[in-house]
Amino acid sequence: MRVTVIGVGTRHGGDAAGLAVVTALEARALPRSVALVRCERPLPDLLEALAGADAAIVVDAARSDHAARGARRVAPAELADVATTSSHGFGVARALALAEALGRAPARVELVAIEGEGDADVEAAARIVVELLASLTAAEG
Amino acid sequence: MAEPPGTRSARRIIRVGAIARVEGEGALHLVVESGRVTDLRLEIYEPPRFFEAFARGRRADELPDLMARICGICPVAYQMSAVHALESAWGVPVHPGVRALRRLYYAGEWIESHLLHMTFLAAPDFLGLDDGIEIARIHRAEVERALALRKIGNRILILLGGRSVNPVGVRIGGFHRLPTGAELQALADDLRRARGEALALLRWFASLPVPSRPQDVELVALRHPQEYPMNEGRVVSSQGLDVAADAFEDVFEETQVEHSTALRCRLRARGRYLVGPLARVSLNADRLSPAAAAAREELAHRFERPDPASSVFARGIEVVQAIDAALEAIVRFEPPSPRDASPPVSPRAAVGRAATEAPRGTLFVAVETDAEGIVQRLRIVPPTSQNQGQIEEDLRALAPSVLGLSDDRARRACEAAIRDYDPCISCATHFLTLTVERRPPRCA
Amino acid sequence: MHEAKLCLSLLATAERALAEAGAERIAAVHLAVGALSGVAPEALAAAFPICAAGTRADGAVLRIERMPGRDLVLRELEVV
Numbered sequence: 001m002r003v004t005v006i007g008v009g010t011r012h013g014g015d016a017a018g019l020a021v022v023t024a025l026e027a028r029a030l031p032r033s034v035a036l037v038r039c040e041r042p043l044p045d046l047l048e049a050l051a052g053a054d055a056a057i058v059v060d061a062a063r064s065d066h067a068a069r070g071a072r073r074v075a076p077a078e079l080a081d082v083a084t085t086s087s088h089g090f091g092v093a094r095a096l097a098l099a100e101a102l103g104r105a106p107a108r109v110e111l112v113a114i115e116g117e118g119d120a121d122v123e124a125a126a127r128i129v130v131e132l133l134a135s136l137t138a139a140e141g
Numbered sequence: 142m143a144e145p146p147g148t149r150s151a152r153r154i155i156r157v158g159a160i161a162r163v164e165g166e167g168a169l170h171l172v173v174e175s176g177r178v179t180d181l182r183l184e185i186y187e188p189p190r191f192f193e194a195f196a197r198g199r200r201a202d203e204l205p206d207l208m209a210r211i212c213g214i215c216p217v218a219y220q221m222s223a224v225h226a227l228e229s230a231w232g233v234p235v236h237p238g239v240r241a242l243r244r245l246y247y248a249g250e251w252i253e254s255h256l257l258h259m260t261f262l263a264a265p266d267f268l269g270l271d272d273g274i275e276i277a278r279i280h281r282a283e284v285e286r287a288l289a290l291r292k293i294g295n296r297i298l299i300l301l302g303g304r305s306v307n308p309v310g311v312r313i314g315g316f317h318r319l320p321t322g323a324e325l326q327a328l329a330d331d332l333r334r335a336r337g338e339a340l341a342l343l344r345w346f347a348s349l350p351v352p353s354r355p356q357d358v359e360l361v362a363l364r365h366p367q368e369y370p371m372n373e374g375r376v377v378s379s380q381g382l383d384v385a386a387d388a389f390e391d392v393f394e395e396t397q398v399e400h401s402t403a404l405r406c407r408l409r410a411r412g413r414y415l416v417g418p419l420a421r422v423s424l425n426a427d428r429l430s431p432a433a434a435a436a437r438e439e440l441a442h443r444f445e446r447p448d449p450a451s452s453v454f455a456r457g458i459e460v461v462q463a464i465d466a467a468l469e470a471i472v473r474f475e476p477p478s479p480r481d482a483s484p485p486v487s488p489r490a491a492v493g494r495a496a497t498e499a500p501r502g503t504l505f506v507a508v509e510t511d512a513e514g515i516v517q518r519l520r521i522v523p524p525t526s527q528n529q530g531q532i533e534e535d536l537r538a539l540a541p542s543v544l545g546l547s548d549d550r551a552r553r554a555c556e557a558a559i560r561d562y563d564p565c566i567s568c569a570t571h572f573l574t575l576t577v578e579r580r581p582p583r584c585a
Numbered sequence: 586m587h588e589a590k591l592c593l594s595l596l597a598t599a600e601r602a603l604a605e606a607g608a609e610r611i612a613a614v615h616l617a618v619g620a621l622s623g624v625a626p627e628a629l630a631a632a633f634p635i636c637a638a639g640t641r642a643d644g645a646v647l648r649i650e651r652m653p654g655r656d657l658v659l660r661e662l663e664v665v
């Protein structure tokens with residue numbers, strides 16, 4: 001099963017967390033069927049990154065509460081509720097919806113949100129990704 | 142009641158609890174009396190104003206980076222206008238190879254910006270759909286085509302700007318990094334293939350039910366002796382205006398409109414005017430590449446009178462033109478050497494002015510620096526502020542036809558009309574707050 | 586970059602409240618920014634002094650409180 005892990009973010013400020021997770025994962029020995037991609041612009045980068053994968057894990061910085069830390073999985077329904085902070089209206093949620101409309105989204109898309117900007121938060125997100133990868137390959141049987 | 146001298150006024154706390162609306166960058170207010178629109182006020186918020194204040198006291202070499210952040214969709218035009226103005230102020234020579242790369246850079250931005258607008262903002266309006274996601278479902282092939290074309294524009298921005306979000310590759314006098322010959326050749330191959338795709342996409346748009354709203358308005362754009370204008374030229378108009386970009390402030394003036402926080406730009410002599418792709422195509426039809434000119438010929442009936450609704454076709458033609466301009470830049474010019482692209486730069490106490498064509502229209506920048514190169518004054522006249530008077534006039538003509546519609550449909554109709562001008566705010570699907578004040582009829 | 590526009594509309598609301606209270610100028614503005622509002626408090630803080638310059642809130646202190654939810658609320662004003 002080809003899985004693409006996509007870290008979304010920009011290189012400066014608290015929005016770099018998604019990219020940092022990709023860096024953290026690069027240091028681990030992941031199976032060759034797993035691709036790691038950095039995405040700085042949901043449109044077009046996210047659309048590109050989703051191509052050719054059987055499953056995708058999208059990691060992005062998000063805020064549900066100022067006090068929240070760490071990382072967690074996000075259900076697709078929750079995405080619709082988050083106000084986009086993208087500078088031109090095409091955030092991750094819309095890019096994913098567009099990918100789906102174009103038939104480019106893989107059968108399975110998992111979302112991981114990192115809340116907080118520290119190394120511990122990035123590590124927490126990386127751990128969740130690794131768990132997801134394990135469960136995806138296990139499901140494959 | 143006067144305070145006795147020496148008494149300090151008491152501070153007090155007022156509880157307000159007002160919730161500010163975060164969406165809605167545009168506001169339209171209509172006054173209706175006896176079924177007629179008697180007053181109309183449009184306000185479009187513009188970010189560039191605040192950058193004028195931020196820039197004061199900063200080093201001029203910070204301007205390219207700062208200006209790129211004004212607009213997420215058109216960073217190149219803002220960034221480059223400031224660079225051209227500084228080069229003019231400080232007498233920095235620009236190598237022909239650098240000049241060619243800059244046209245390539247502009248072409249990349251036009252391609253990205255126009256295609257984003259056409260596909261996700263204009264097409265949904267023509268098809269009565271809510272947004273680009275729905276369009277992708279129903280017209281997948283065309284959206285894929287548009288996205289593939291957009292990708293080429295994006296590649297150009299990354300190649301020359303370092304990245305497409307807040308591009309940093311530009312410096313006064315040139316670029317920080319030059320593309321390799323191999324990179325340019327690969328790009329040229331893709332551009333040649335892209336031309337046919339761009340023409341096909343334009344033909345699809347021509348098959349859509351695009352409305353028509355011809356009106357009388359003076360068209361303004363840059364004009365150049367040989368090229369289709371992007372970053373150089375004189376300022377001309379459909380009513381005979383023809384001045385150097387340096388004379389912009391003599392010919393145009395900005396005034397504060399009472400009901401708006403934005404400044405409105407008007408021609409001192411005649412008032413309202415229109416900048417943008419429609420104006421450019423109309424005033425520079427003889428400068429289009431053969432393919433773009435042929436495309437325009439096929440759509441000649443849409444350009445007989447100025448018609449904001451025809452802007453989508455002007456954008457489509459400009460995508461073809463940009464592809465050809467990009468190809469020309471790569472094929473016809475010697476790439477500059479690193480030294481050519483990094484000429485010596487010495488600040489001067491001086492004022493520099495420049496006008497370039499952002500995707501949305503003519504953008505004018507004036508910058509004043511001191512002898513150390515610190516910005517004393519920055520003036521930015523964005524295309525949207527120049528179009529506000531015309532947008533308002535357009536809505537004035539449209540307003541009677543929306544009065545009978547539901548609030549939601551009236552707002553959408555006004556938004557669609559405003560979107561033809563591709564103002565900076567139209568990124569959000571619903572950016573307009575429409576208020577209608579119905580006044581009782583006055584007694585005779 | 587819509588924080589500046591938000592400042593303008595908040596200041597307009599503040600000036601109306603100021604007039605209703607019959608006071609002269611605004612010394613402090615207390616805002617509450619929702620975590621899901623999409624508003625960056627730092628950008629708001631940067632834009633505020635520029636927007637307030639020349640108005641009755643010129644030189645006013647801006648206090649930003651963070652809260653859950655999607656709203657942006659002008660909580661209270663300190664006026665003179």
